[in-house]
Amino acid sequence: MTEATLAKKPADAASGATLHDRILVGFKPIDDLHKEFEEIVGVLNDPAEADFGEHLLALHEHMLRHAAVEEGFMAQERYPHLGRHRRAHEHLLEAIARVRDRWDCGDVEAVRRFAAELMGWFAIHASSEDAELVAYLKGAPKAA
Ligand SMILES: [Fe+2]
Numbered sequence: 027m028t029e030a031t032l033a034k035k036p037a038d039a040a041s042g043a044t045l046h047d048r049i050l051v052g053f054k055p056i057d058d059l060h061k062e063f064e065e066i067v068g069v070l071n072d073p074a075e076a077d078f079g080e081h082l083l084a085l086h087e088h089m090l091r092h093a094a095v096e097e098g099f100m101a102q103e104r105y106p107h108l109g110r111h112r113r114a115h116e117h118l119l120e121a122i123a124r125v126r127d128r129w130d131c132g133d134v135e136a137v138r139r140f141a142a143e144l145m146g147w148f149a150i151h152a153s154s155e156d157a158e159l160v161a162y163l164k165g166a167p168k169a170a
């Protein structure tokens with residue numbers, strides 16, 4: 027990971043916000059996971075650093091932990107949209123498993139396409155599902 031990789035923050039034409047801005051949700055435990063996700067995706071998209079086998083595995087391991095942490099908050103605070111949010115995580119985990127299979131089959135182009143599209147997908151998830159979860163956590167009534 028280089029500073030140059032971290033500096034690549036494509037602008038969102040609609041709002042002026044960068045992808046980096048859109049993945050931060052204002053809750054440190056989740057923002058730390060989001061920065062970690064961004065770093066791994068940055069490496070996957072850096073031709074000088076990407077080792078697809080190693081970094082897809084790192085992405086998969088990260089995402090299992092990332093999903094478990096968020097789903098832990100949801101269960102603990104009885105979040106009403108746990109099922110929907112968990113399905114979005116499962117969808118991503120299945121996509122990661124599929125692209126690892128493509129890598130094992132030698133389909134480098136499939137991995138490159140996946141890596142190139144990943145931050146865009148993630149920014150949508152972070153600014154919708156994760157932001158909604160954080161808003162709930164910040165206002166969540168505590169169990170009596
Ligand atoms: Fe997240």
Ligand SMILES: [Fe+2]
Nearest residue numbers: 096151155156
């Ligand atoms: Fe999430």
